[in-house]
Amino acid sequence: MSNVLNDRPRVGKETRARVLDVVAHLGYEINLTARHLRAGRTDTVAFVVPGFQTYFDEIADRLAAAFGAQGRHLVVESTGARPENELAALSSVRLSMYDGVILSVAGLTLTEIEGVRTTAPLVLLGEVEVPERFDHVMLANAEGAALATARMLATGSRRIAIAGGDPGGPHDGAGMAAIRRAGWVRAHEGAGLTADPALVAPGAGVGPEVGREAVRHLERSGVDYDGVFAVTDSTAVGVLAGLAEAGRRVPQDVQVVGFDNLDLAEFTVPGLTSVDPGRDAVAHHAARLLQRRIDGATPEPEHVVVPVRLVERGTTRAS
Amino acid sequence: MSNVLNDRPRVGKETRARVLDVVAHLGYEINLTARHLRAGRTDTVAFVVPGFQTYFDEIADRLAAAFGAQGRHLVVESTGARPENELAALSSVRLSMYDGVILSVAGLTLTEIEGVRTTAPLVLLGEVEVPERFDHVMLANAEGAALATARMLATGSRRIAIAGGDPGGPHDGAGMAAIRRAGWVRAHEGAGLTADPALVAPGAGVGPEVGREAVRHLERSGVDYDGVFAVTDSTAVGVLAGLAEAGRRVPQDVQVVGFDNLDLAEFTVPGLTSVDPGRDAVAHHAARLLQRRIDGATPEPEHVVVPVRLVERGTTRAS
DNA sequence: GTGAAAGCGCTAACAT
DNA sequence: ATGTTAGCGCTTTCAC
Numbered sequence: 026m027s028n029v030l031n032d033r034p035r036v037g038k039e040t041r042a043r044v045l046d047v048v049a050h051l052g053y054e055i056n057l058t059a060r061h062l063r064a065g066r067t068d069t070v071a072f073v074v075p076g077f078q079t080y081f082d083e084i085a086d087r088l089a090a091a092f093g094a095q096g097r098h099l100v101v102e103s104t105g106a107r108p109e110n111e112l113a114a115l116s117s118v119r120l121s122m123y124d125g126v127i128l129s130v131a132g133l134t135l136t137e138i139e140g141v142r143t144t145a146p147l148v149l150l151g152e153v154e155v156p157e158r159f160d161h162v163m164l165a166n167a168e169g170a171a172l173a174t175a176r177m178l179a180t181g182s183r184r185i186a187i188a189g190g191d192p193g194g195p196h197d198g199a200g201m202a203a204i205r206r207a208g209w210v211r212a213h214e215g216a217g218l219t220a221d222p223a224l225v226a227p228g229a230g231v232g233p234e235v236g237r238e239a240v241r242h243l244e245r246s247g248v249d250y251d252g253v254f255a256v257t258d259s260t261a262v263g264v265l266a267g268l269a270e271a272g273r274r275v276p277q278d279v280q281v282v283g284f285d286n287l288d289l290a291e292f293t294v295p296g297l298t299s300v301d302p303g304r305d306a307v308a309h310h311a312a313r314l315l316q317r318r319i320d321g322a323t324p325e326p327e328h329v330v331v332p333v334r335l336v337e338r339g340t341t342r343a344s
Numbered sequence: 345m346s347n348v349l350n351d352r353p354r355v356g357k358e359t360r361a362r363v364l365d366v367v368a369h370l371g372y373e374i375n376l377t378a379r380h381l382r383a384g385r386t387d388t389v390a391f392v393v394p395g396f397q398t399y400f401d402e403i404a405d406r407l408a409a410a411f412g413a414q415g416r417h418l419v420v421e422s423t424g425a426r427p428e429n430e431l432a433a434l435s436s437v438r439l440s441m442y443d444g445v446i447l448s449v450a451g452l453t454l455t456e457i458e459g460v461r462t463t464a465p466l467v468l469l470g471e472v473e474v475p476e477r478f479d480h481v482m483l484a485n486a487e488g489a490a491l492a493t494a495r496m497l498a499t500g501s502r503r504i505a506i507a508g509g510d511p512g513g514p515h516d517g518a519g520m521a522a523i524r525r526a527g528w529v530r531a532h533e534g535a536g537l538t539a540d541p542a543l544v545a546p547g548a549g550v551g552p553e554v555g556r557e558a559v560r561h562l563e564r565s566g567v568d569y570d571g572v573f574a575v576t577d578s579t580a581v582g583v584l585a586g587l588a589e590a591g592r593r594v595p596q597d598v599q600v601v602g603f604d605n606l607d608l609a610e611f612t613v614p615g616l617t618s619v620d621p622g623r624d625a626v627a628h629h630a631a632r633l634l635q636r637r638i639d640g641a642t643p644e645p646e647h648v649v650v651p652v653r654l655v656e657r658g659t660t661r662a663s
Numbered sequence: 664g665t666g667a668a669a670g671c672g673c674t675a676a677c678a679t
Numbered sequence: 680a681t682g683t684t685a686g687c688g689c690t691t692t693c694a695c
Contacts, residue, residue: 266615
């Protein structure tokens, strides 16, 4: 029977017809679970993200296309940003459901990842340090942040605040926000200036609430500022809302730059200048690295840093 | 061995220790695929969406929470809005990977869905007509659209355009946009007015591009308008961008209302008045309906219409 | 060209 | 209390 269903060559025409007839009659439905066990593959790859968010949506679309082209399915799972779930996703138990996993790391520390024993095809994504032995794709975070900051310095901003990422919080130090903050500092140094710690706005997370809260904080504190670097575009959207609320004109009074260049950035008012992380490249490398593991190769682990570029729109002044 | 691993009761302490030792030593990792075959379950539920988008993200979060509470995993798959993929997701072949599936229908017609023979636990979601025999959760679309339109009429708008959803396009007629457009018409009638067909902006899709294009079209055509109902919030974001581009003030010159009440609606400038679909209710019903199918009941199919309400923000004038 | 059977790795039932 | 085994449904090999 399976010969017929899988279109094997050496089956008589009549037999094939007969089998197909019976199959249709009985309402037979193949059981994928059994096939997976037998085949040792599930033809499914998982993209595990900290949360269902626009940034990951845009990457997931590209991954789905890449894997779909080879007849593999992509599924997206969320860890809810809980480290224990990230670890669970790393355990081979969970991995054995999939031919491979691309895990976007958010909450785990280097030490926690170190402890993971896993031989299954796995690629790590995300703006944190990971052990040498894993394949890893990350962005040029510090460079991007520096690019953003330098752009505002070049067009006259001298007091550039930074919003998002819970500075000083429990997850700070090694995370994405910290690296981008380092780029913000570096750009100041590059211009012979010093970044003012008073311009680091508090607030945990990277959503719009954080951005709006950051601006409210700046306003309350009475500190002088004429630029805001938001660690993500999502944060930037909140920053724009906060600035409107405070009556600050963008970009005349305050320039704003985000990071991620979400599709949305083209539609804020004014359009959001943003650091483009080259999502195509991120997805491409993640898919490529996973593919070679799935193919059974055990190559040297690769650590890809995807370059970024600045996309200029209306939240920065013309140079 | 399995007794030990699964914490069965009647195992001697010493035996347990010995087994665990060996297990650790050999680096044994359980094979979930085999377990799934044996158990006849995968403890995994799929949420199949037309695309990875904010609206579905916000529902997926809630579904993940609901199923996670019962020890089940949620995975999200995208059909890329291709009808053939939606059908594939409906086929029992694909269903057999999961304990159940929640499918958000976008591109399929009633007839196409009619043809589906499936006994697996399945719940349909989405703003289209579906066969009686399926469980289905949808929004009070026409009511919501009428609510939105009536709100703008009540505060002085007399020429309310509608943006998004490809009116007159191939998928028009039965889809979400058509139902919402019906609500827009109905609200006019309820006020003793007539909706002007010239105010139906062309353009396929529900993303921001469509909203901006819609406004550009209105401006080009020179038609008079003082309000825009966007069929989704995502479209509304584009509408706001378009209006800014055209130099129209919101809400003084043009009022705007969206549909979905995305988290983002609170952060546009000005804040977006929007129809809230009660996402909690949508997720709750979808999870509940799927659960009872998984539990093996074969109850009467249920067709839930989730009520909506209007959330007023800055894109509409005070009443 | 066709049919039968072994075995993927697991676990629940059963025999010891 | 412990060890053994049958069988989930598939596919591939092997015997006919």
